[in-house]
Structures are given as C-alpha cells and as structure tokens.
Amino acid sequence: MRRREFIMLVGGATTWPLMALAQQPGMPLIGFLRSSTLENATSLMATFRQGLKETGYVEGQNVSIEYRFAENDRDKLTALVNDFIHRPVAVIIGNLVAARAAKAASTTVPIVFATGNDPVKDGMVTNLNRPGGNVTGVSFLAGALGAKRLELLRQLVPSATTIGMLDGPDNVGDSEDVEVAARAIGQQLIVLKATNASEIQAAFATFVRRGVGALIITTGAFMFSHRDEVVALAARYALPTSYGVREFATAGGLISYAPSITDAYRQVGVYAGRILKGEKPGDLPVIQSTKFDFVINLKTAKRLGLTVPLIMQMTADEVIE
Numbered sequence: 001m002r003r004r005e006f007i008m009l010v011g012g013a014t015t016w017p018l019m020a021l022a023q024q025p026g027m028p029l030i031g032f033l034r035s036s037t038l039e040n041a042t043s044l045m046a047t048f049r050q051g052l053k054e055t056g057y058v059e060g061q062n063v064s065i066e067y068r069f070a071e072n073d074r075d076k077l078t079a080l081v082n083d084f085i086h087r088p089v090a091v092i093i094g095n096l097v098a099a100r101a102a103k104a105a106s107t108t109v110p111i112v113f114a115t116g117n118d119p120v121k122d123g124m125v126t127n128l129n130r131p132g133g134n135v136t137g138v139s140f141l142a143g144a145l146g147a148k149r150l151e152l153l154r155q156l157v158p159s160a161t162t163i164g165m166l167d168g169p170d171n172v173g174d175s176e177d178v179e180v181a182a183r184a185i186g187q188q189l190i191v192l193k194a195t196n197a198s199e200i201q202a203a204f205a206t207f208v209r210r211g212v213g214a215l216i217i218t219t220g221a222f223m224f225s226h227r228d229e230v231v232a233l234a235a236r237y238a239l240p241t242s243y244g245v246r247e248f249a250t251a252g253g254l255i256s257y258a259p260s261i262t263d264a265y266r267q268v269g270v271y272a273g274r275i276l277k278g279e280k281p282g283d284l285p286v287i288q289s290t291k292f293d294f295v296i297n298l299k300t301a302k303r304l305g306l307t308v309p310l311i312m313q314m315t316a317d318e319v320i321e
Helices: 042-054 074-086 096-105 142-156 174-185 197-209 221-225 227-236 246-250 261-276 298-303 310-315
Strands: 008-010 013-015 029-034 064-069 091-095 111-115 135-139 162-167 188-193 214-217 241-243 255-259 292-297 318-320
Touching (some): 029 074, 042 261, 064 074, 091 261, 096 111, 111 261, 135 261, 142 162, 142 174, 142 241, 142 310, 162 174, 162 197, 174 188, 188 197, 197 227, 227 246, 241 246, 246 292, 292 298, 298 318
Parallel strands (some): 111 135, 162 188, 162 214, 214 241, 241 255
Antiparallel strands (some): 008 013, 255 292
C-alpha cells in the first residue's frame, strides 16, 4: 500500500488511521495527538505501542488508535481535540501543547501527556503525586538540563567566546536554564527565536554574522519536527551544536544530552493501558523520567575539526563513529 493511500489531510492537519485498523465494535479507542508532524513522530508512536503492549493491549487486536498531527499549527488543535471527544475516545495522548488543548476542552476524558516542562508550573496538574482531575502523564525533565548542555559544549569547543541559542515557540524551559548558567560564568550568549522554517534559516545566518562559535538548540516539539533541517544548517555553517534530543545526534548532529523521549512515550503507553483497565488518571502519579542519553557523533566532530576528549567519549552513552 502506498503511503498516500492511508494518509488523509483533514482541515490541513494530518490524520493517520490505517484503514485495516479501523475501530471495531466494543474496542476502546485511543486518540494520539501531537502539535508537530507525523514524519517526525514514528519512533514515539512505536514506543507508545510498546508501552500499551506491556499492559496487554495490542493495536488492532483489542484497542484502536487514531493519530492526529497539527503540523506545527496550534490553531488546529482545538478542532482535532473536539473530533476525538465526539468519537468518543477512551483516552487522549498528547505532547504538552496538545494535552493543554485537550485539558481546556474536557474535564472528563482521561488525558496522558508527555512533557519536558514542569507540569505543575504549566497548570497541567496541581500535584505530581496525586494529580487529581482527568490528567496525568510523564515529565522527562528536559528543561533542567540546559546548564549541563552548556557545560559539555564549552568543554568540546573551549575556543567559542560567544555561544548562540536557538529557541522555538514551545521550548520546555531549557532556554531559561542555559541563560542562568551563562550569566553565572560570564559566558556571552546570543538568543534567537524561530517559529517557522524560514526563521530557522535566518537565525543561523544571524548567528554566523554575529560571530557565534557554538550553538545550543532548545528542546520542544517544533524543533524536534525540524531536526533534519536544523542539523543540515549546522553542517552548512560548520557550527558545533548541542541538542536536547538524541535523535538530532543520530541524524548527524554533534552532541546531544537529553532525556529519552522515546522511553517517556513508552511510559505514557503503560499509563494509557492502566487507564483502559479502569484506573483513574487523577490517581496515577506523574512519572518523572530519569533515563538520560549522552550521544556524541564522532563523524561530525571530525568534519568540524574537533577533538573529542577521551573522558567525554568514555562517559557517553553512545558514540557514533
């Protein structure tokens, strides 16, 4: 079957139900929603299904899943959520932006989020141990890792007197963490924001023009969905760059220090299965993921003329040669 035969564009947003896996009578339906794109979420979908399987649910056998993607257009999320609610779905899965839209639309449909932010500060739950209401999820603490990423980048590129940071519209708090750490050590930092592909390209040109010697890319669904383009631009301008998701490094980026988002979605799948079995989301504590990946791409380092210290290679979880 060709890809175009099972991808439908509805209202400009991507819908991904395989026709063979249409909901069967009596089979619970899960709504999987992200604010970004389908193409950049396949690994998350796979680990989500893995988590479901750990609780006894297999897509197409005893549970149906419909996937929706807002293609980085937040204005589409409300309509996509309302469609799920009227289906109706048994539970909605979403990244922070999508889950926030779902929470605004319903106080009864169970919602399970995956976020790198503090869900209490974001108003998703009132308490991590007993969330209450219809919302729970997994926090993978990406926002608390900005200082460590700055430290690693400075070790790898000590000659960089000015470091740039590219922020997206949905960063998970790591930009604030980096800025605080930079001020504490007197590191010159130039911060630019991008909300679309053309602004990403313009930001890279600005960084080079302003003499940036190394770059940090913040975390969030927007940057994650543009990772191939960001990595290509970093290579084009020969900018040593640190990323907050391992998939950037495996796509050719220099280094990443990040929580495992794929493992977070596996845990989300486990929670979805437990809810399908009758547990209430408000009784399920927000999971704080503690699995982190430090990845170094030696091939990229060599192209940039960088020598990666042996101690850094020894502490990495993965070295791409």
